[in-house]
Amino acid sequence: MRRLRRLPPLALAALLAGCVGSALAPVLISDEREREMGQRVVTSLEQSDGFHRLDDAEVNAYVSGIGQRIAAASPVQRSFPFSFQVVRRDEVNAFALPGGFCYVQTGLITEAQCEAQLVGVIAHEMAHVALGHHREEIANQALLQTAQGMVFNEGSPFAAVAAARIASGLGMLTFNRGQESEADRLGAVAMARAGWDPRGLRDFFARLDEISQGGGGGRIAQMLSTHPSNTARVQQLDALIASMNPPPNLTMDSPRFSEIKRRVAGIRN
Incomplete structure (x- = not known):
């Protein structure tokens, strides 16, 4: 069950202004059930062609x-x-499955x-x-299946079908x-509370435009390049961050990130 922790008034107001719709949405799937469905997707995903864990x-x-x-x-x-x-x-991407x-x-x-750019993307996906x-x-999707006569219960094949669809994408x-x-909003708030500068998420969307303009647009996952546009996201995050008024000592970069980045580059090469 979701619960709200203590949050500075301005940040809480900014968050709830955009998230109340989701928070009040009917819950048809329990956390336990979502976790089970997510595990099914993990199994299918990690057995698929083109999936390679970084060991x-x-x-x-x-x-x-x-x-x-x-x-x-x-x-x-x-x-x-x-x-x-x-x-x-x-591909420039991160994603989260049902169940975390x-x-x-x-x-x-x-x-x-x-x-902070890496953290921002991770925080965004976790926020979903x-x-x-x-x-x-x-x-x-379950409601659509039910309307077509497929009942959503323990005996229904819907969960397996949903898992296959998610894994295929x-x-x-x-x-x-x-x-x-x-x-975007919850991700920015969470990363600031964790000690990172939320401008990292804002800067990442600007970074996507740089990659695209440099001819690397094909490496950007479609989910990161749409809904809404990067320009709109930057503007929305600018307004949110201004309302949050985060302290000046939040982390934007670290020597450890540079080490990890070099390590990953070496592995890829």
Whole structure:
């Protein structure tokens, strides 16, 4: 069950202004059920062609450490734990599955210009899970199946069908514009509470435009290049960060990130 922790008034107001719709959405899938469905997707995903774990304990521990700090600091909580795995893939992307299973691709680590940019993307993907966006989309699909005569219960094949669909898209459901904006807001708040500068998330969207203009647009995951536009996201985050008035000592970069980035680049080469 999600619960709100104490949050500075301005940040809480900014968060709730955009997230109340998700928070009040009907819950048709329990946390336990979502976790079970997510595990099915993990099994299908990790057996699929083109999926390659990065078997480097140091890099995985670094990413997991970031994720666990974000999870602990987030004002919106779920009853299940988050887990993290780095994937060997040049595409600039990270994604989270139902139930808190999170994946970060090596292309994101190498293209992020500072630690806060990497943290911002991870926090954004975790926010989708925290806000229940995966189960909202799964529930929407379930309603469509029910309307067609497929009852959504323990004996229904819907969960397996949903898992296969998610796995075939490398773990990604399609979120709408409002859900993406909600995840941006919660991600920025969570990373600030965890000690990172939320401008890192804002700067990352500007970074995507730089990559595209430099001819690398094909390496950017579609989910990171749409809903809404990068320009709109930068503007929205500028307004949010101004309302949060974060302290000046938040982390934007660290020597450890530079070490990890060099390590990943060496592995790729």
